[in-house]
Amino acid sequence: MTITEVATADVLPRTVNGVPVDDLFKTVDAIKATPSIAKFNFRIFNQWHNAAKNRSAVDMFYGAGQEQLRSKPFVLEADEPPVLLGTDAAANPVEHLLHALAACLTTSMVYHAAAQGIQIQKVESSLEGDIDLQGFLDLDKNVRNGFRSIRVNFKIKADVPDEKLQEVCQLGPGHSPVFDSLTNGVPVSVTAERL
């Protein structure tokens, strides 16, 4: 059952899993009427400090047909641990990637479960990914630079039968923007100019 099919039923409580489902269905109806408002553009601005230390500011984005302001930017840090020649002042870039994936799978699952009226009590997830640094260090051209594989294990508390629990879990990979981006790949252009 998709959000579109449920939206027409209009028999759900106002909030499920903390998600304002009436607003979710209004959003769906608004996009069906004006598909262009579904186009979002997300942005960050990153500044290098030293060695592996750098920092991103996350502020405005475009969506729902207009620039969306925030009261102040979020700041995200990055560093590497000593064994990777950093000072361990923050999580490293691939750990941030795992967080992005966990967060997106979880939110996608929780939103789509809410749209179906499925109440979830608790969600935890453990993620791990394997990287062989021979790729990054140009030591073996047969070794890729990035993750060879990532494993995600969810633990979910919800009053649903076992089979439904598996269906609920799959709402994440079935809808998550980060999961799709990471598993299917995204074209990324990189340009440079002088500062």
Next chain:
Amino acid sequence: MTITEVATADVLPRTVNGVPVDDLFKTVDAIKATPSIAKFNFRIFNQWHNAAKNRSAVDMFYGAGQEQLRSKPFVLEADEPPVLLGTDAAANPVEHLLHALAACLTTSMVYHAAAQGIQIQKVESSLEGDIDLQGFLDLDKNVRNGFRSIRVNFKIKADVPDEKLQEVCQLGPGHSPVFDSLTNGVPVSVTAERL
């Protein structure tokens, strides 16, 4: 010129761009002697709070042949802005993904430039990515759930000719684990059990 070729020259100062290059070359030599120490395993543990709010703990990882401890976990938050039915308590998952990409491209460029003895004074990058929510909302099966494209623009301050500046910039996409993961895709398994 690769790190391996430079390592044999052994004529560089101790630190370039804040990167301890002698240690970098020692790492390269150690991995050439024992390739298995290049295998790393990164992990996070995520807990859902409510609606779009969830939080990851980033702690131990495996690398250089042993478990690597941290004195305390890093905590990474996630939420969605009001227009996406959240409370805007933190950057959202796709913004975290852009941060991971910016951080990794920057660090990869800075490390490999350091290995070549190229001093960099400043690096900034602006990233943007396009998502059409008709995918996430099951409204158009021809629209993907994730980013359609991502654009990265670097501004670099370094005393090198224009052509070399472009080469330096490309050290990022040429080595970055997050860039490779995101552009070429990673197999991700998702399993669930009852909590």
